[in-house]
Amino acid sequence: MTSGSPNLTPIEGLIRTLDLEKLEENLFRGVSPQVGWQRVFGGQVIAQALVAAQRTVSDDRFVHSLHAYFMRPGDPSVPIIYEVDRIRDGKAFTTRRVVAIQHGKPIFALSASFQEEEDGFSHQIAMPEVPTPEQLKGEDEIRQRYIANASDPIRRYWQSPRPIEVCPINPDDYFMRSRLEPLQSIWVRTTGPLPDDRRLRTAVLAYLSDMTLLDTSLYAHGTSVFDQSLQVASLDHAMWFHRDALMDDWLLYTQDSPSAGGARGMTRGSIFSRSGTLVASVAQEGLIRKKANA
Numbered sequence: 001m002t003s004g005s006p007n008l009t010p011i012e013g014l015i016r017t018l019d020l021e022k023l024e025e026n027l028f029r030g031v032s033p034q035v036g037w038q039r040v041f042g043g044q045v046i047a048q049a050l051v052a053a054q055r056t057v058s059d060d061r062f063v064h065s066l067h068a069y070f071m072r073p074g075d076p077s078v079p080i081i082y083e084v085d086r087i088r089d090g091k092a093f094t095t096r097r098v099v100a101i102q103h104g105k106p107i108f109a110l111s112a113s114f115q116e117e118e119d120g121f122s123h124q125i126a127m128p129e130v131p132t133p134e135q136l137k138g139e140d141e142i143r144q145r146y147i148a149n150a151s152d153p154i155r156r157y158w159q160s161p162r163p164i165e166v167c168p169i170n171p172d173d174y175f176m177r178s179r180l181e182p183l184q185s186i187w188v189r190t191t192g193p194l195p196d197d198r199r200l201r202t203a204v205l206a207y208l209s210d211m212t213l214l215d216t217s218l219y220a221h222g223t224s225v226f227d228q229s230l231q232v233a234s235l236d237h238a239m240w241f242h243r244d245a246l247m248d249d250w251l252l253y254t255q256d257s258p259s260a261g262g263a264r265g266m267t268r269g270s271i272f273s274r275s276g277t278l279v280a281s282v283a284q285e286g287l288i289r290k291k292a293n294a
Helices: 010-017 042-054 139-149 152-159 198-208 213-221
Strands: 021-024 027-030 061-070 080-089 093-102 105-116 164-168 183-190 230-241 251-261 264-273 278-290
Touching (some): 010 198, 027 042, 042 061, 042 080, 042 093, 042 105, 213 230, 213 251, 213 264
Antiparallel strands (some): 027 080, 061 105, 080 093, 093 105, 164 183, 230 278, 251 264, 264 278
């Protein structure tokens, strides 16, 4: 989940990754950073598909919801083609469907709805009371304290430079494999500034929304996505965008997993600004299956 270029910072690499090449009307091409992962990060595909949809929508309309399905693992060694279907252009709402294609087959499909800015009723849930990022261990301290005794997958993850900085409320949960309540809260922010572009901010928010959800569904079972005996993958992803927010200041991402069963785990998330504004809501179901030969 890094830029893949020694000349770019991780956040500059992410911005470049989200700047799709237009091939033809309604047809775009995206590339994946070469980071040594076996498949493309799901958040990248969500964000790129959203960018493709945004580029076919008038500037006065912004996404308010998306619903997506992951169908095949993404191959990071080849480009991804995004085909946009202009389903509807209404008086106040616009609907788009995007299919991501690799090796001649669909790997992902996204439907998104866009709306003009309107006044209306407004309310939100309160942000939970949690320690501020300044009161918690940062990524550098987590590396120093835990990495030496961590497994290879965890060590590679925490040592790799990334465009999104994560500050867990309870970092011990990443390394202690005891059964926990399926709850998690993390602070997240970009590791550098973004251009003043609401649509880009929204795409980056979609990118980071795929982070740590599967782990939350595994907490109750004393394991994590780093467990080599598990097959884990995002199956579907839904997101509702409530309000705009800056990305280079901390956002609180609270998550809970109300249910797991049938080799699937379901997780819900709420994303708040530091000041307590509810920015977005997320829901995802993921595959959490023991490998046959494990």
